Each structure stands twice: as C-alpha cells, then as structure tokens.
Amino acid sequence: MSYSSKSPWLIHYDGSSCNGCDIEVLDSMMPLYDVERFGIINTGNPKHADIFLITGAINHQNVNVVKHIYDQMLEPKVVVACGICACTGGVFKDAYNVIGGADKAIPVDVYAPGCAVRPETIIDAVLKAVKILDEKAAKMDASEKHR
Amino acid sequence: MATRSIIPFGPQHPVLPEPIHLDLVVEDEKVLEAIPQIGFVHRGLEKLTQKRDYNQFVYIAERTCGICSHGHAYGYVSATEKLLGIEVPRRAQYLRDILEELSRIHSHLLWLGLLADAFGFEALFNHCWRLRETILDIFQRTCGGRIILSVLVVGGLAHDIDDADLKGICDKLDGIKRDYLEIMDTMLNDTSVKSRLCGVGVISFEDAMELSMVGPFAKGSGIEHDMRSTGYGAYADLEHFEPIISNECDCYARCKVRAQEVVQSIDIIKELIAKIPHDGVGGKSKAKVVPEGQSHVLIEQPRGEAFYYVRGNGTKYLDRFRLRTPTSQNLGGLVKALQGVDLADVPMIILTIDPCISCTER
Numbered sequence: 001m002s003y004s005s006k007s008p009w010l011i012h013y014d015g016s017s018c019n020g021c022d023i024e025v026l027d028s029m030m031p032l033y034d035v036e037r038f039g040i041i042n043t044g045n046p047k048h049a050d051i052f053l054i055t056g057a058i059n060h061q062n063v064n065v066v067k068h069i070y071d072q073m074l075e076p077k078v079v080v081a082c083g084i085c086a087c088t089g090g091v092f093k094d095a096y097n098v099i100g101g102a103d104k105a106i107p108v109d110v111y112a113p114g115c116a117v118r119p120e121t122i123i124d125a126v127l128k129a130v131k132i133l134d135e136k137a138a139k140m141d142a143s144e145k146h147r
Numbered sequence: 148m149a150t151r152s153i154i155p156f157g158p159q160h161p162v163l164p165e166p167i168h169l170d171l172v173v174e175d176e177k178v179l180e181a182i183p184q185i186g187f188v189h190r191g192l193e194k195l196t197q198k199r200d201y202n203q204f205v206y207i208a209e210r211t212c213g214i215c216s217h218g219h220a221y222g223y224v225s226a227t228e229k230l231l232g233i234e235v236p237r238r239a240q241y242l243r244d245i246l247e248e249l250s251r252i253h254s255h256l257l258w259l260g261l262l263a264d265a266f267g268f269e270a271l272f273n274h275c276w277r278l279r280e281t282i283l284d285i286f287q288r289t290c291g292g293r294i295i296l297s298v299l300v301v302g303g304l305a306h307d308i309d310d311a312d313l314k315g316i317c318d319k320l321d322g323i324k325r326d327y328l329e330i331m332d333t334m335l336n337d338t339s340v341k342s343r344l345c346g347v348g349v350i351s352f353e354d355a356m357e358l359s360m361v362g363p364f365a366k367g368s369g370i371e372h373d374m375r376s377t378g379y380g381a382y383a384d385l386e387h388f389e390p391i392i393s394n395e396c397d398c399y400a401r402c403k404v405r406a407q408e409v410v411q412s413i414d415i416i417k418e419l420i421a422k423i424p425h426d427g428v429g430g431k432s433k434a435k436v437v438p439e440g441q442s443h444v445l446i447e448q449p450r451g452e453a454f455y456y457v458r459g460n461g462t463k464y465l466d467r468f469r470l471r472t473p474t475s476q477n478l479g480g481l482v483k484a485l486q487g488v489d490l491a492d493v494p495m496i497i498l499t500i501d502p503c504i505s506c507t508e509r
C-alpha cells in the first residue's frame with residue numbers, strides 16, 4: 001500500500017482473549033512499531049472507527065457485546081480478527097463457554113493468525129484492512145451514482 | 148438533594164484493555180457504589196483438563212493470561228511435578244525464576260505505562276513501553292516468543308538458556324536500569340503525577356487485612372506479604388530478600404511499590420545469574436499417568452499471590468485444575484476503594500489494582 005484515501009481509525013475489543021494479543025495490539029501503537037505513522041489512531045468510540053480489531057474467541061457472554069459494537073460502527077467498516085483465537089477459537093476451541101472465532105458473531109474481512117499475534121502481523125493485517133476499506137468505499141460510491 | 152444516577156462503565160471502554168463491567172452509582176460527582184459484573188472473558192479453561200493430558204495442558208495453563216503467562220505455566224508445572232514426585236534440576240529452577248522476574252519487570256513496566264496514560268502523561272507512557280520492548284527482546288532471543296514463552300514443560304525446561312545469553316541478559320538489564328531510574332524519578336517525584344495519585348483510593352491496613360488483599364495492592368497498604376519470602380524454587384538461595392512495602396495506603400503507594408519492585412527484580416536476576424548451577428534443565432516428563440492424589444503450590448505473580456491446585460485420578464488426564472488469581476482476591480478491595488471517590492479518579496483506582504480479568508475469569 002502506498003496511498004490510502006483517508007486516515008483510518010480503529011477500535012479494539014478484547015473478546016475472550018488471554019491478553020497476549022491485546023497487549024500486542026497496544027504495542028503496535030507504541031513508538032517501536034507505531035501504526036500511527038499510517039494515520040491510524042486508536043479510538044474508544046465505535047462511531048468514530050473504521051476498522052474493528054477483535055482479539056480472542058467469542059463466548060456466550062460477549063457475543064452480544066461484539067455484535068453491538070459492530071452495529072454501532074458506520075459503513076464502510078472492516079473487521080480484523082487478531083490472533084488465532086479470534087480466527088478459529090484457537091486452543092480454547094473445545095472449552096464449553098467458547099463458541100468459536102470472531103466470524104461466528106460478525107463478518108470478518110482479514111484474519112491475522114499467531115499466538116500471540118506479532119505486531120508485524122497486526123500492521124500487515126491493518127494495511128490489508130485499509131485496502132479493503134477503500135474498496136468498500138468505492139463500491140458504496142458506485143452504487144450511490146447508479147441510483 | 149442530589150439525584151442518583153447509574154453510569155455503566157465497560158465492558159468496552161478506552162481505559163480498559165480488557166472487558167469488565169461496573170455499574171457506578173453516582174450522586175453528583177461522587178461514586179457511592181460500584182457493582183461489578185464479570186464473565187466476559189470466561190472460557191472454561193479449568194475444565195479443559197478433561198480433554199488435554201497433563202503434558203498438553205501446560206500450553207493451556209500458559210494461555211490463562213498473556214501478561215503473566217510464564218507465571219501460570221510455572222504454577223501449573225510446579226504443582227503437577229509435586230504430584231508426580233519429580234525433582235527438577237536446580238538450573239531449571241533458577242531459569243524459571245529468572246524468567247519469572249523478567250515477566251515481573253515487563254508486567255510492571257506495562258502497568259506503569261498504563262497508569263501514566265490514565266492520568267494523561269503520554270510521554271511517560273511511551274517511555275515505559277519503550278523500555279519494556281527490551282525485555283520482550285530478551286524473551287524472543289532466549290525463548291522464541293515475545294508474549295507466550297512456551298519454554299516450560301512438566302519436568303523442567305524445553306531447552307536450556309546458555310551462559311552467553313545469560314550474560315547478555317545481565318548487560319541489557321544494566322542498560323534498562325539506567326534508563327529506568329530516570330523514568331522512576333519522574334513517576335515518583337513529579338508534581339503533576341503526585342497531585343493525581345496522593346490520597347486517592349485509600350485502603351487502610353485493617354481493610355486490606357479484612358479483605359485478604361494480595362500483591363502490590365496489599366503491600367501498598369503496609370502488609371508484608373510476598374510468597375517469595377517463603378523461598379520456593381531458587382529464591383531460597385538469595386542472600387537477602389525483603390518485600391517492598393509502603394504505608395501511605397493510596398494509589399501513590401501502590402505505584403511506588405511496583406516502581407521499586409522493578410529495581411528489586413533486576414537485582415534478583417543478576418544475583419541468580421551469578422549463582423546459577425550447571426546440572427541440566429531436565430525435560431518433558433515421561434510418566435504415563437498422573438497418580439491419584441492432590442497437590443498445590445503458591446507463587447508470587449507480578450499481581451500478587453496465586454494459588455494452583457491439581458488433583459490426579461490415575462489416568463493421563465488431571466481430574467481437576469484450580470487456580471486462584473491475585474485479581475480475584477483484590478476485586479473486593481477495588482469495590483471498597485471506589486466508594487466515595489470522584490468519578491474522574493475511577494479509571495486510576497481500577498488500574499492501581501492492576502486488574503487481570505482474563506486470569507480471574509479464565
């Protein structure tokens with residue numbers, strides 16, 4: 001990616017992650033990895049966010065919280081599943097309270113595997129997400145003109 | 148007469164990396180009561196012992212929490228080894244404790260950074276996390292992983308850390324200490340920091356005893372309780388160990404305890420590396436089954452005392468694994484500390500117990 005049409009803001013939610021991936025998500029915003037150089041800012045408000053980073057598996061308690069955050073975000077939006085638990089359920093797949101990966105609750109666009117997911121992988125996934133965000137925005141524009 | 152209102156706090160909130168929900172009952176700006184609701188991170192990890200054998204379960208135990216991952220694996224393997232009657236080589240015990248102290252440094256640096264962020268000191272936040280990267284580099288070099296180390300097995304360590312690497316750790320720690328002392332000076336003596344921390348979220352010595360608080364939260368209220376004093380593992384060989392305590396009982400005291408523990412951990416690691424024996428690191432246990440019986444261990448995590456219990460039933464699967472985490476002990480203290488404080492101080496008080504929700508809910 002050499003150019004992005006806007007500075008995407010992201011929101012992070014910890015599903016039932018062990019914390020490892022959350023810390024790495026925060027870490028990728030720190031001076032060493034610094035995703036802010038791509039204009040990316042971590043926000044706490046779903047309405048301000050374009051990219052939804054979700055870590056950890058979906059369980060019976062948080063499934064509605066995740067859906068709720070996703071519904072509050074405005075279109076176009078992209079979901080990134082960070083870490084193997086968010087991708088498939090990971091080592092906790094067999095646990096009785098775990099439903100599975102993030103895609104059991106909301107549509108996921110980018111999967112970033114790893115246990116814990118490395119900051120490099122997160123940056124890579126977020127940049128892919130930015131591309132998808134642009135595509136989704138272009139599609140929305142096209143359908144607008146068509147109307 | 149002021150009206151009462153209830154402010155929902157969490158589960159998704161900028162100050163919380165992890166989900167916990169609190170209903171804050173407020174009257175004007177004062178918090179009257181905080182009602183916690185938990186369960187957002189519950190996975191049902193303890194029950195997985197019935198699907199993973201005792202060797203495989205190390206990976207699950209380690210993933211109880213990503214910050215104290217090494218500590219959880221350490222507690223689990225120690226309890227299982229006790230049940231199996233395995234004597235672990237001294238070198239393995241030393242290396243485990245060195246890694247445990249490194250985890251403590253990285254956990255405390257992470258926490259000091261988050262606290263700085265909570266009271267709006269961005270530069271300090273970034274400096275703490277920058278220093279923390281050095282510890283993660285050490286983990287990556289010696290164990291392979293940055294967060295989940297996966298180096299412990301029931302019976303010892305998966306691989307040795309050679310003396311050249313240990314010397315490298317010593318050198319890196321010297322560098323960290325120099326930088327850290329500067330940060331610590333700002334953290335403990337800066338006027339703006341003190342004005343946000345001193346006298347906030349007070350828990351008296353009596354209350355802390357009554358609520359059985361553990362770790363830096365208790366030490367900040369003057370309770371001299373640290374499992375490392377009991378001398379498990381390699382801690383028995385330390386020349387001198389005294390828990391760091393503080394008697395101010397407020398957020399500042401907890402910050403001071405953690406800040407000083409980082410320096411203490413650096414000294415412990417250097418002493419252990421200087422004394423480390425060379426009797427091998429053991430290897431994965433070959434025992435086919437875990438005998439009937441039970442055992443427990445208590446270890447000092449960065450957040451305080453953690454309790455591990457295992458029960459065998461004569462098969463390769465454990466009958467029961469039970470873990471009591473420091474945060475679950477401290478939640479009572481948190482609810483108490485939140486009564487009657489200003490709404491603006493809530494994020495800071497929640498942070499000063501260093502909540503680790505994923506360990507607590509498992």
